[in-house]
Amino acid sequence: MTKKLFAIALIANYGLFFSQAGINTSTPHASSALDVNSDTKGMLLPRLTTAAVTSLSSSASEGLIVFNKETKTFLGWDGTKWQNLGFEGSGTSGQTGTVFSQGFEIGSPVNYTISGFSPSSFSFTSGTTTISDAPSFSPLYSEGTRGFGYSNSTTGTVTSTYLEFNTVDASAYTNNLTLSFDLAAFSYGNTTNGLDNTDLITVEISTDSGATYATKLTLTGGNSSTGSNTRWAFSGTGSATNTFAASGITVASPNTTTGSGQTYTGNDAITKLSVTGIPNSNQLRFRIGARNNAATELWVIDNVKLQAL
Ligand SMILES: [Ca+2]
Ligand SMILES: [Ca+2]
Ligand SMILES: [Ca+2]
Numbered sequence: 001m002t003k004k005l006f007a008i009a010l011i012a013n014y015g016l017f018f019s020q021a022g023i024n025t026s027t028p029h030a031s032s033a034l035d036v037n038s039d040t041k042g043m044l045l046p047r048l049t050t051a052a053v054t055s056l057s058s059s060a061s062e063g064l065i066v067f068n069k070e071t072k073t074f075l076g077w078d079g080t081k082w083q084n085l086g087f088e089g090s091g092t093s094g095q096t097g098t099v100f101s102q103g104f105e106i107g108s109p110v111n112y113t114i115s116g117f118s119p120s121s122f123s124f125t126s127g128t129t130t131i132s133d134a135p136s137f138s139p140l141y142s143e144g145t146r147g148f149g150y151s152n153s154t155t156g157t158v159t160s161t162y163l164e165f166n167t168v169d170a171s172a173y174t175n176n177l178t179l180s181f182d183l184a185a186f187s188y189g190n191t192t193n194g195l196d197n198t199d200l201i202t203v204e205i206s207t208d209s210g211a212t213y214a215t216k217l218t219l220t221g222g223n224s225s226t227g228s229n230t231r232w233a234f235s236g237t238g239s240a241t242n243t244f245a246a247s248g249i250t251v252a253s254p255n256t257t258t259g260s261g262q263t264y265t266g267n268d269a270i271t272k273l274s275v276t277g278i279p280n281s282n283q284l285r286f287r288i289g290a291r292n293n294a295a296t297e298l299w300v301i302d303n304v305k306l307q308a309l
Pocket of ligand 2: 193194195196228229294297
């Protein structure tokens, strides 16, 4: 039936417009080259595996849209790379859902850039730590099979390196917008190091597409000079959160005064960072700042999500 109508529509319209086609309509909208008309059905896009999406990259034309059936994402080729079109997972273009996510998996659309002090100090992590690390035998990711690690070998004073996500238009999401991600800290290639009070992770939010940022949450390793070289795995259950409307806050993991070189678990180990009540700006942008200063100090970030809850 559809084929027949399509054929009729084509015949009907070629005589009149030459450059337009309609499906289920003999009068394609004047603004369209192709008008798919229905009050009850959708338009089904090609559904590809991640491998097929990757394979298509070399020949993709700017503006090409596909659906990745493994990551449940609509993707558009911007001429250089695949962009997540934002209608992800359980999310919808309505008031709730996932606005964007990044899990650092193989094939994950790259919706971020790296800048600042030492961009090359960020790298993907996978597998587990070994007996030569602390904590040992712990996954270097919190979801999937990969995380994103930051280990900078510059000793002494350092400044932040930024994992900066692409601007998103969150104007369709009117519910409580929450940015969250998972964090772990390791002594890597060494069993006595860990993160210190001067090593930090910041959560920064911009509503003008990155022109200006407000730091809403800062996490440090240990809460004072007497609590140094702290580390914890993703199995920790501690969390730190702030609301966008509030001034920035600083939290320590663990939030107690401790000695040096200890592994923390349970609520002492802060593994979930979040900022709630984020404005549904159409120029929303985020960046995560990372800082450490030893080759054996490792932050690992994973499971970054902006959700309308
Ligand atoms: Ca991951
Ligand atoms: Ca240290
Ligand atoms: Ca340090």
